[in-house]
Amino acid sequence: MPDDPHDLFLDLRNLSTGYGRSQVLFDVTLSAPWRGGVAILGRNGAGKTTLMKAIVGELGAWSGSVGLDRRDITKLATEQRIRGGIGYVPQEHSVFGRLSVRDNLAVGALTNQDKRAVDRVLEIFPKLGARLDQPAGTMSGGERKMLAIARAMLSEPKLLLLDEPTEGVWIGVIEEITERLILLAKDIAVVVVEQHLDLALRVANIAYVLDRGRVALAGSAEAVRDDPALVRYLAP
Numbered sequence: 001m002p003d004d005p006h007d008l009f010l011d012l013r014n015l016s017t018g019y020g021r022s023q024v025l026f027d028v029t030l031s032a033p034w035r036g037g038v039a040i041l042g043r044n045g046a047g048k049t050t051l052m053k054a055i056v057g058e059l060g061a062w063s064g065s066v067g068l069d070r071r072d073i074t075k076l077a078t079e080q081r082i083r084g085g086i087g088y089v090p091q092e093h094s095v096f097g098r099l100s101v102r103d104n105l106a107v108g109a110l111t112n113q114d115k116r117a118v119d120r121v122l123e124i125f126p127k128l129g130a131r132l133d134q135p136a137g138t139m140s141g142g143e144r145k146m147l148a149i150a151r152a153m154l155s156e157p158k159l160l161l162l163d164e165p166t167e168g169v170w171i172g173v174i175e176e177i178t179e180r181l182i183l184l185a186k187d188i189a190v191v192v193v194e195q196h197l198d199l200a201l202r203v204a205n206i207a208y209v210l211d212r213g214r215v216a217l218a219g220s221a222e223a224v225r226d227d228p229a230l231v232r233y234l235a236p
């Protein structure tokens, strides 16, 4: 992890939040450098999706702070955070099912001035190019995930948050998505919630393990992978 806090793009400090009166995250301190992958691991219900929502501003902070690009964005609305460079691929419902692939991409490209941007994401995800006129809702789970990632990339995020991008996806497509994420993490910050440990640790060079809403382990991906306590935190 970088020692110099100025190297951080995302910087959460002692963040606590939850739903109604039920607290889910407790004093979560977590950061992501400008480039590279950060894996968020933890068993079902550990608070991973809640953490994504807190970063993107769908959930406000009860205490603690969210920093982005050296600014305190704790009080900013989701829209302003997105403008600040966050791209978000939520776990579900992340494409417009009735719109074609082409139109989904056009929506993603609305804020992008570069006319070649769609062509470039189609080079990255060529399978989508073969399905431009297909309604997104009729595509396979893996294709929909690719479309959701492609669409998020069109907003040219500096930080891409992905909540289980390979959930319910066939193994061959998992490999394809993983390779794209590894490439992406060379240029921007990629924070990925992932159940597949091997995949997560291929994309990430830093990993955090949440346990009942608290950071239980954090460090380099190798150190977390080799930590004997890891199995305990991932066991159902």
Ligand SMILES: Nc1ncnc2c1ncn2[C@@H]1O[C@H](COP(=O)(O)OP(=O)(O)OP(=O)(O)O)[C@@H](O)[C@H]1O
Binding pocket: 019, 022, 024, 042, 043, 044, 045, 046, 047, 048, 049, 050, 051
């Ligand atoms: N909208 C909500 N209202 C109330 N409680 C919620 C809500 N969403 C999530 N929770 C609770 O917050 C806790 C953390 O849920 P969260 O979805 O963040 O976990 P997760 O680590 O992403 O789990 P999974 O791996 O199953 O997706 C769970 O106990 C869940 O029941």
